[in-house]
Structures are given as structure tokens and as C-alpha cells.
Amino acid sequence: MTQTFTLNDGNKIPSFGFGVFQIPADGSTYKAVSYALKAGYRHIDTAVAYFNEAEVGKAIRDSGIRREEIWVTSKMWLQDYAYEDAKKAIDSSLEKLGLDYIDLYLIHQPYGKVDEAWKAMIEAQKAGKIRSIGVSNMTPKIWKKWEEKVxxxxxxxxxxQVEFNPYFQQKELRKIMAKNHVTLEAWAPLGEGNKELFAEPVLNEIAKKYGKDVGQVMLRFEHQEGVIVFPKSSHEARIKSNMNIFDFELTSDEMDAIRALDKNKGSHDPDQPGFGDMLLNAFDVHAND
Known part of the structure; x- marks a missing residue:
């Protein structure tokens, strides 16, 4: 049974989920989510900009699992942050997912009219359309900017929800979030398959000790750090094995040894000038509307 963390709004979120980023909406997402649910996952993470909300929703509806047992996350894309557009975007996500409510809705990229999107999300939460609301890809600098704008x-x-793995442990950001009891969700919890990370001797030694693979050791480390993880895979065996992290526990020395791997650098820098504009122009989430 998946363990849960309690969010600052009192909702209990499964600490382990399944991500569908870059899984195509050609039946592949439906198949992967269906298998994940059969394997015991109860937390599915999608986004408007993944273009696969409809397949996620169909897999959930077809699973036979009660809706309240599955935690569903989606995210608003930054072309919809203007207040009226944001309200429509939330309704559009609900419609594509085919659900009466979304458990967690995030601001996907922290640029542009974030304040207007946030207002629409607060209202949707009060209306019962969304249970919990949050943000994604906010660095310490970006967090402080929006905090100062109240x-x-x-x-x-x-x-x-930010990039997080043993090479990028977000220590400064986690201090800021801890003050406000904000939970960190990790994208790229396995470092996007970074060969150097998977070859780290300390991770391999720990894996050997527990009869686990290196990926499972990383996910266990992150779980013990209080981080929500949702590794992505479309391979059935990997979907199943990723979740097999609840039958062992890392010692404090092992946790410290993995903490020492931190390079404090991710695969991209959300603070770089023009990054928001680059993302905005990357694609149009309404191209097929």
C-alpha cells in the first residue's frame, strides 16, 4: 500500500506516483496508466502540456477503482494564466480528464500572469473543482519574487514540483518551503537516466546490500527525505519495480552518504533570462481545440 504525506491544507497525498510526461497520447498513455493502476499506483501526474489528460482520465474511469482512491494531478500551461483564460483552462482539464474534480492542480511554469492564474485556482478550489493547489519549477529566487508580490x-x-534527485537536492529551496510547510514533489527523481548518477559507487554499494537496483535506492532516499516521487516509465516491469521501495529503509549514515552526492545543479535553470518566453513559444496547448 502506498504511503501518504499530509499537505499543508490537510489533504493526504500518496507519496509515490506515476508520471506521464512524454508518453504519447496514441493509446500508450492509456496503456501505461492502466498498468500502473493495476500494479498498485494511486497517484497519477499529468499536465495540459503533456497532451494526454484524456487518456489518463479514461484509464482511471475504466480501472474499476473508486475515484476517491486515486490522486490525480494536472497543471495549467502558461499561455492560460490570464484570469479568464485560467478559469477556462481548469474547466477544460476537468472535461478532458472526464472527472468531477482534480486532486492537485499546479501552475506549471512560474512566469507571466501567475497572480491571475493563482486567483482562478483559489476560486476553483473553493468551488470544489480542485482539492489542493500548488506551483511547479519555482526556484528560491522565483519563490521570493511571488511571495513579495503577496x-x-x-x-x-x-x-x-521541481527537479530533484541525488545530484540536485534543492537544499536552499527546501529551507524556504519548510517554513511554510510546502511539500516538494520531484520530477526527474532518477536524474533522467543520468549514467554518471547510476554509476555512483555509493548508490551501487547500497543497492547491493539491500538486493535492490540503483533506481530503487534513489527513490527510497527521496521518500525518506519527505519528497513525493513519480518516476515515469512505459515498460511494465519497470513500472512495477519502481514501486518496490517500501520493504527496506536506509540508515542515517546511508542517507548522509547520498546527501553528499549533491552537485546543486539541475538539467536546466528556470532563472535564466528569457526562459519563460522560450517555454511559451515551445508549443500551443490549444492547437487542436
């Missing part, structure tokens, strides 16, 4: 005054985000 957009978090009425409602503090429940989560901040």
Missing part, C-alpha cells in the same frame, strides 16, 4: 498571502501552495 500572491501567497491568501493561500500558500500545497506543493512545489
Amino acid at each position: 500572491i501567497f498571502k491568501e493561500k500558500m501552495p500545497a506543493v512545489n
Whole structure:
């Protein structure tokens, strides 16, 4: 049974989930989510910009599992942050997913009219369309900017979903989030398959000791750090084995040894000038509307 963490709004979120980033909406997402649910996953993470919300929703509806047992996350894309557009985007996600409510809805990229999107999300939460609201890809610098603009005054985000793995442990950001009891969700919890990371002797030694693979050791480390993880895979065996992290526990020395791997550098820098504009122009989430 998947363990849960309690968010700052009181909702309990499964600490282990399944991500569908870059899984195509050609039946592949439906198949992967269906298998993940059969394997015991109860937390599915999608986004408007993944273009596969409809297949995620169909797999959930067809699973035979009660809706309240599955935690569903989606994210608003930054072309929809203007207040009226944001309200429509939330309704559009609900419609594509075919669900009465979304458990967690995030601001996907922290640029542009974040304050207007946040206002629409607070209203949707009050209306029962969304259970928890949060943000994604907010660095310490970006977090402080929006905090100073008091957009978090009425409602503090429940989560901040950012890149996190043993090479990028977000120590400064986690201090800021801890003050506000904001939970960190990790994208790229396995370092996007970084060969150097998977070859780290300390991870391999620990894996050997527990009869686990290196990926399972990383996911266990992150779980013990209080981080929500959702590794992505479309391979059935990997979907199943990724979840097999709840039958062992790392010692404090092993945790410290993995903490020492931190390079404090991710695969991209959300603070770089023009990054928001680059993302905005990357694609149009309404191209097929």
C-alpha cells in the first residue's frame, strides 16, 4: 500500500506516483496508466502540456477503482494564466480528464500572469473543482519574487514540483518551503537516466546490500527525505519495480552518504533570462481545440 504525506491544507497525498510526461497520447498513455493502476499506483501526474489528460482520465474511469482512491494531478500551461483564460483552462482539464474534480492542480511554469492564474485556482478550489493547489519549477529566487508580490498571502501552495534527485537536492529551496510547510514533489527523481548518477559507487554499494537496483535506492532516499516521487516509465516491469521501495529503509549514515552526492545543479535553470518566453513559444496547448 502506498504511503501518504499530509499537505499543508490537510489533504493526504500518496507519496509515490506515476508520471506521464512524454508518453504519447496514441493509446500508450492509456496503456501505461492502466498498468500502473493495476500494479498498485494511486497517484497519477499529468499536465495540459503533456497532451494526454484524456487518456489518463479514461484509464482511471475504466480501472474499476473508486475515484476517491486515486490522486490525480494536472497543471495549467502558461499561455492560460490570464484570469479568464485560467478559469477556462481548469474547466477544460476537468472535461478532458472526464472527472468531477482534480486532486492537485499546479501552475506549471512560474512566469507571466501567475497572480491571475493563482486567483482562478483559489476560486476553483473553493468551488470544489480542485482539492489542493500548488506551483511547479519555482526556484528560491522565483519563490521570493511571488511571495513579495503577496500572491501567497491568501493561500500558500500545497506543493512545489521541481527537479530533484541525488545530484540536485534543492537544499536552499527546501529551507524556504519548510517554513511554510510546502511539500516538494520531484520530477526527474532518477536524474533522467543520468549514467554518471547510476554509476555512483555509493548508490551501487547500497543497492547491493539491500538486493535492490540503483533506481530503487534513489527513490527510497527521496521518500525518506519527505519528497513525493513519480518516476515515469512505459515498460511494465519497470513500472512495477519502481514501486518496490517500501520493504527496506536506509540508515542515517546511508542517507548522509547520498546527501553528499549533491552537485546543486539541475538539467536546466528556470532563472535564466528569457526562459519563460522560450517555454511559451515551445508549443500551443490549444492547437487542436
